[in-house]
Amino acid sequence: MRILLATTSGAGHFGPLLPFGSAFRALGHDVRVAAPRSFSAAVVRAGYPYLPCDDVPPDELAAAYEGAESKSTEEQNLMAAGVFAGLAPRAILPGMLAAFADWRPDLLVREFAELGSFIAAEAHDVPQIQVLVGLRRFHDTTKPVVDAHLGPLAAANGVSVDRLWSLPNASLVPTSFDDPGVDVIHRFRDDVAPLARSEEDTPLVYVSFGTVSAAIPFAREAFLASVRALADLPVRLLVTIGDDGDPADWAWAPDNVRVEKWVPHREALRGASAQVCHGGMGSVLGALTAGVPAVVVPQFADHPDNGERLVATGTGLRVGTSGMGESVDPDALRAAVRQVLDDPSFRVAARRLADEIAALPSAGGALDLV
Template sequence: MRVLFASTRGSGHFHPLVPLIDACTARGDDVLVVAPPALEALLASRKQSYRIGRDPDPEELAETMARVLAAAPDDGVSLMVEEVFGRLCTAAMLPAMEEACRDWRPDLVLHEAFEFASVVAAERHGIPHARVAISAAGFTGSTDRLLTPVLDPYGPGLVRRLVESPYLTRLPASLDPSPYATTHRYHEELRPQALPDWWGGATEPLVHVTLGTEAGALPAATGLYRAVLDAVSGLPVRVLLTTGHHIDPAALGPLPPHVHAEPWVPQADVLRSASLVVCHGGSGTVYGALAAGVPVVCVPLFADQPANARLVTGSGAGESVTPTGDPEDEASVLGPDDVRNIREAAERALEQPSYRARARALADEVRTTPTAAELLATIEP
C-alpha cells in the first residue's frame, strides 16, 4: 500500500505522525511524507521518501503571526487556525500535495489535524484520508467551525467530509472524549533507555522541566525557564531541564549541582525515570507524561495549552498554574505569585499519591488501545 503523510511546520505537528509512519515502513508499505521547508532537515535524517512544498509569503505570514501573538488567547487560536493553517499554509502547500496525489497516487492520506492541503488534494483525486490528532479532540473540534469560509471554496462540503473522516488519537477516552463519530485510539510502543547519571549518584525524585520545542523561540523564553527553575530547584529533587534548540542551556547561567540542562533528550528516556513533569502543557509532552504514568504541572502559554491544562487538572493527574505576567516581556512573564504557586503545585504533585495513581490509571488505559500497526490494519481502504 502507498501511504502519503502530510504535516505543517513544527515538530509538535509532525511527531504524532511518526508512530504511524514507522508502522507503515515496518510492514513494507511505500511511504511518502510531504511537508514545508522547515521540516526538511528532520525528514532528511529519516529513511522515508519526502517532498518539500512551499511556505506562505514571509511578509504576509509575519504580519498574521504578529496579530496572533497580540490577540487574546482564544482570538489568537482562531486567527492561527483560520488564517495561518486554513488559508496561508493550505494555499502554499497545495501544489506539492496535488502533484503527489496526481503522480504518486497514494492509496491513503494520513495528515496531522491542522494540515488541510492534503485533504483538498485527496478529495480532488478520490483518495481516502484520515486525520491524526495533535491536540485534544475537544480543542480540535472547537476550531472546525472556523474552516468552512477558507476551505469550502476548494470544494463544497469539504469541511464536512474532513469532520466525517476517521480521527486517530493517542489520548485515552476518559481523558479526551471525542466529538468525531469515527474515532480510533491507539498507542505507540516505546523502548526507553536509561538516562546518564548527570547527578553524581543522587537518588532524589527526578523532575523534568520543559517548554517543548516551539516556546523556546519566544522573546520571554529565557526568563520563563529561569523562573520555572527557581520554582523547582529549591525542592529536594533532581531536575532535568530540556530547552529545545532555540536556546543554548549556557544562556541560563550557572545552575545548581542537582539541576542539569540539555537542548534535547528523548522524552521516553526521561519519563522512564521521572516522578513529575513541569511543562507548558503542550499536547506531546502531556500525552507522553500521562501515557508513562507521570503526573504533570502545566504552565500554559498559548494555543491548545490552556485546554490541555484543564484536561490534566480535571483528570486528577496534575495541576495547572496560569502565568499572570506579560508573555511578551522577558522580565515579567510570570507574575509575582506564579513562582510560589508552581513550587507549591510541584510539591503537592510529588507528595500526594493520588496524582501518580491517577496518572498510572490513564497509562493503563492507554495500553489497552491497539498499537499503531494494529490500528492501521483496521483503516486500510
C-alpha cells in the same frame, strides 16, 4: 502500499503522525512525508523520504497573527484556525498536488491541521485518515472557521469541504483524558513502550518546554523563570533546552540541575517523579504514557486546555492561565511541584492513564479504517 503522511511545519503536529508511520513501516509499507520546506530537516531527521511543499510567506503569517498577544486563548485558537485553513493550504496545495501526481500514494494520513493534502487526496480520489493532534474540542469548534477559509479553495479544485467532516479520525489521546462526548474517534497507541522505571531517593523533575522555548521570546523567558523557581527545591532537575540552546548560558545553575540540549523523551521520563512543561499535547501524552504526573505552565494554543484536562483527571496541575507573556509565579509553581510529588493520588491517576494507553490497539490498526 504507498502511504503519504502530511504535516504542517511544527513538531507538535508532526509528532502524532510518527507512531503511525513507524507502525505502517513495520507492516512493510512504503511511507513518505510531505511538508513545508522549512520543516524538511525534521522529516529527514525522523528517517523519512521528504516530498516538498511551499511555506506561507513570513509577511503574510506575521500579518495574520498581529495582535495575538492581547487576545484570549479562544480567540488565538480561532486566529490559528484561519491560518491553517486559509494561508497554509493555499501555499501547500501545489506541492501536494505534485506529490499525488508523481508518487501516486494509495493512502493519505494527515494531521488534522494540514488541509492542503485533504484537497489533493480528494481531487485524486485517494482515501485518507486524519490524525487529531489534540483534544476533540479543536476538531469540533473550528468547523465554521475552517469551512469559511477552506471552502472556496476546495471548491476551486472540485472538492466539497463537507467531506472533511466525515473522514475517519484517529487519535493518540485516550478517551478518559479527552473531552467528554460521543466518541467517534478511533484511538491508538504508540508501539514504542515506555522504558522500565528507575528512580532514586531524591526525586527527579524533568523540565522541558518542547520546541517552543528556544524559538519564542516570551516562552523562553517563562522557561528560564520556571527553572530558576525550582532550582532550590530538594529535587534533581533534568532540563532540556533544545538544539538552539547553549548549555554555557546555564552556568548559574546549581549542582542539582542537569542541563542538556536534548534527551529522548522516554529516557528522560524513565526516572522522573514529575514533569514540568508548557502543555503541548506531545509532552503531556509522553508523561501520561510513562505514568508521570505533570505540571503545565501554559504558553499558547492548546496548552491551557491540556492543563485543564490534567487537573480534571487528577494527573497534574496547571500554573497560570493563558501564557502569551504571562509571567510565571515562582511560589505557585514551587507549590504545584511539591503537591504532585507529595500527594500520591497524582501518581496513581497518571499510572491509571498509562494503563489505559497501553491497552489501546497498535497504531498500525488505523489501516482498518479505510
